[in-house]
Amino acid sequence: xxxxNGVTFTIVVVLFLVxxxxxxxxxxxxxxxxxxxxxEWGLGGRGFGTFVTWFLLGGDLYTAYTFIAVPALVFGSxxxxxxxxxxxxxxxxxxxxxxxxxxxxxxxxxxITPADFIRGRYGSRGLxxxxxxxxxxxxxxxxxxxxxxxxxxxxVMGVGASSSxxxxxxxxxxxxxxxxxxxxxVSGLRAPALIAFVKDTLIYLFVLVAVFYIPTRxxxxxxxxxxxxxxxxxxxxxxxxxLGTFVPTSASLGSTQFDFASLALGSAVALFLYxxxxxxxxxxxxxxxxxxxxxxxxxxxxxxxLIALFGYMAVADPVTAANVKRTGNAQLAVPYxxxxxxxxxxxxxxxxxxxIGALVPAAIMSIAAANLFTRNVYTEFIQPDASPARQTRLSxxxxxxxxxxxxxxxxxxxxxxxxxLQLLGGIWILQLAPMLIGGLFTRWxxxxxxxxxxxxxxxxxxxxxxxxxxxxxxxxxxxxxxEFGHTIYIGISAVILNLVIAVALTFVLKAVRAPAGTxxxxxxxxTADPEAAPAPAPAGVGAEPGG
Amino acid sequence: MTQxxxxxxxxxxxHPVISAVxxxxxxxxxxxxxxxxxxxRTGPRLGDFPFFYWYLLIVMPVISLFLWIAAQLQKxxxxxxxQ
Numbered sequence: 001x002x003x004x005n006g007v008t009f010t011i012v013v014v015l016f017l018v019x020x021x022x023x024x025x026x027x028x029x030x031x032x033x034x035x036x037x038x039x040e041w042g043l044g045g046r047g048f049g050t051f052v053t054w055f056l057l058g059g060d061l062y063t064a065y066t067f068i069a070v071p072a073l074v075f076g077s078x079x080x081x082x083x084x085x086x087x088x089x090x091x092x093x094x095x096x097x098x099x100x101x102x103x104x105x106x107x108x109x110x111x112i113t114p115a116d117f118i119r120g121r122y123g124s125r126g127l128x129x130x131x132x133x134x135x136x137x138x139x140x141x142x143x144x145x146x147x148x149x150x151x152x153x154x155x156v157m158g159v160g161a162s163s164s165x166x167x168x169x170x171x172x173x174x175x176x177x178x179x180x181x182x183x184x185x186v187s188g189l190r191a192p193a194l195i196a197f198v199k200d201t202l203i204y205l206f207v208l209v210a211v212f213y214i215p216t217r218x219x220x221x222x223x224x225x226x227x228x229x230x231x232x233x234x235x236x237x238x239x240x241x242x243l244g245t246f247v248p249t250s251a252s253l254g255s256t257q258f259d260f261a262s263l264a265l266g267s268a269v270a271l272f273l274y275x276x277x278x279x280x281x282x283x284x285x286x287x288x289x290x291x292x293x294x295x296x297x298x299x300x301x302x303x304x305x306l307i308a309l310f311g312y313m314a315v316a317d318p319v320t321a322a323n324v325k326r327t328g329n330a331q332l333a334v335p336y337x338x339x340x341x342x343x344x345x346x347x348x349x350x351x352x353x354x355x356i357g358a359l360v361p362a363a364i365m366s367i368a369a370a371n372l373f374t375r376n377v378y379t380e381f382i383q384p385d386a387s388p389a390r391q392t393r394l395s396x397x398x399x400x401x402x403x404x405x406x407x408x409x410x411x412x413x414x415x416x417x418x419x420x421l422q423l424l425g426g427i428w429i430l431q432l433a434p435m436l437i438g439g440l441f442t443r444w445x446x447x448x449x450x451x452x453x454x455x456x457x458x459x460x461x462x463x464x465x466x467x468x469x470x471x472x473x474x475x476x477x478x479x480x481x482x483e484f485g486h487t488i489y490i491g492i493s494a495v496i497l498n499l500v501i502a503v504a505l506t507f508v509l510k511a512v513r514a515p516a517g518t519x520x521x522x523x524x525x526x527t528a529d530p531e532a533a534p535a536p537a538p539a540g541v542g543a544e545p546g547g
Numbered sequence: 548m549t550q551x552x553x554x555x556x557x558x559x560x561x562h563p564v565i566s567a568v569x570x571x572x573x574x575x576x577x578x579x580x581x582x583x584x585x586x587x588r589t590g591p592r593l594g595d596f597p598f599f600y601w602y603l604l605i606v607m608p609v610i611s612l613f614l615w616i617a618a619q620l621q622k623x624x625x626x627x628x629x630q
Contacts, residue, residue: 079587085603086580089610093576096614221595229589229597247599248587257583265581291618298611305604527625 004158008339011348012157012355015202016176019195019356023183026190048193050292053284055196056364057293058300061088061271062203064149064358065142066304069419072330074311078232078244080256081419085308086264087271088301095272096294099281101440101526103290106282108525113368114278114436115376121439122447123517125380130454131432132376135275136369136402138429142274143365143406145421146358148331150176151410153351155327156335176355181403184363185396189283192363199360202353204303206338206346211306214341218316224309227316259480259487263423266491269433270426275368276361287529310334317341331418362403370398423479424465427491431457434495434502440526447517449505457498464490562624572617576610
């Protein structure tokens with residue numbers, strides 16, 4: 001710990017303590033009747049307006065993925081990393097189509113998780129179990145990505161990294177994680193919602209300062225772009241190919257355009273299938289709050305584009321580029337860039353912003369995974385008459401267990417590009433698209449056909465991702481492979497397989513008149529806004545607060 | 548209840564033109580960033596930014612605007628509370 005900068009370290013610790021205090025205080029913020037109800041602990045009382053929802057969803061969507069993983073990919077491979085920018089632009093028109101419908105039907109029936117909806121729509125506990133399993137599984141690598149992001153910052157700070165003992169080396173990470181786990185346990189969704197304000201303030205501050213200040217130190221934007229263009233065109237001695245692309249290339253040069261578009265589309269569709277994004281959405285007070293957020297959230301995408309450009313700044317700054325090369329870890333590009341460019345006190349603010357920016361979504365994700373387990377596995381199959389207090393207690397514990405699972409992903413999978421952790425989760429969660437998005441618009445699909453399609457997509461996607469190799473790792477090294485002569489995101493090819501099987505089997509099952517299951521939802525409930533025109537109280541479990 | 552159901556279903560039938568405009572606005576918003584060949588090029592530059600990069604920055608507020616218009620139109624035909 002000899003090379004730790006005292007000023008940077010102190011500021012990070014102070015801001016971390018402030019956030020911890022806010023996290024515990026959040027339990028009292030806008031408090032309803034009792035905390036021991038999933039609507040309270042898991043959905044913040046379902047009473048968030050446009051402003052809070054914007055911060056909550058923003059805190060949810062812009063994570064260590066944004067600050068560490070995307071610039072790392074841009075630093076290492078160039079323009080392909082900007083698929084993340086295209087993705088965060090197209091995600092809002094895509095979810096504009098289906099998310100308000102999910103909000104409405106969930107509010108009418110008191111659904112807390114996406115699997116609740118699947119169960120109600122298709123009358124199938126098996127399909128709901130598949131959805132819950134997928135959600136929990138897909139969240140683990142995504143939470144793991146947050147850990148990798150925190151670790152990148154801590155490494156550059158020099159905290160623990162100099163020790164050869166792996167326990168001491170990871171101790172700061174464990175401490176940060178423990179604090180996160182405890183305030184999530186106590187305050188539920190209110191904690192990340194309130195911390196999101198602090199986090200976004202810090203992030204806007206350092207991103208805007210960085211975007212205006214760093215280019216002046218590096219000879220302006222034109223020098224940054226020119227350096228990057230020359231860098232990625234140069235031939236790698238190891239592979240005899242260019243190091244990367246400055247803009248996605250067309251077919252004649254080995255197309256990256258198709259890969260780019262499929263990564264963007266797959267990630268965009270996947271985002272609001274993740275249980276944690278749905279949790280953030282369902283916490284909104286009104287249907288119009290959801291819609292308004294689809295209009296305002298693209299402002300965050302602007303930020304993401306600027307952050308992705310940090311990857312090029314790291315290429316253009318010789319000191320940062322040399323530091324990253326020495327450690328062989330592209331994840332360190334942004335932390336090294338800030339450390340070299342900023343005075344140490346401002347580096348502290350930026351580092352604290354990144355760490356808190358990883359903790360907030362990790363908290364929301366673990367709450368969402370816990371809700372899935374409690375609602376769709378425990379009360380469905382193990383103890384149907386569990387009281388709301390018992391359900392909440394169980395969710396609190398599961399939120400801890402899920403974080404441990406995430407630690408395993410963080411330790412076991414290769415880190416060449418941590419963005420693959422998020423893309424791996426995306427491959428799995430995309431397999432819910434036919435049953436969830438399809439189910440919001442039509443009851444045509446047969447539940448058994450959807451289950452078969454889901455199973456095929458999951459198996460194909462997992463095997464395909466396992467088989468992706470790179471010069472440094474023999475398995476799990478990427479998220480795209482070649483199908484029919486095109487490089488394509490595995491999530492897209494798997495969900496196409498899933499959909500084809502679901503459609504084909506639906507025809508077969510309808511022909512043999514297999515039982516379709518009961519549908520507890522009604523068409524008008526998909527556009528309802530219960531507070532505007534109160535709907536009759538549903539009979540389902542844990543419906544409305546006080547119901 | 549039945550009133551609500553007929554209202555939302557007939558909204559599209561009663562306002563085919565507005566419904567089509569909404570559909571086009573949303574579709575274009577998805578296609579602008581999805582069709583990579585539109586913008587996978589370096590020129591013309593805007594300031595110091597190559598085309599690929601400033602296109603992505605400019606398309607964002609445009610889509611925000613399209614979705615806002617779409618929401619306003621939806622509000623008009625369904626009397627839904629969207630600001």
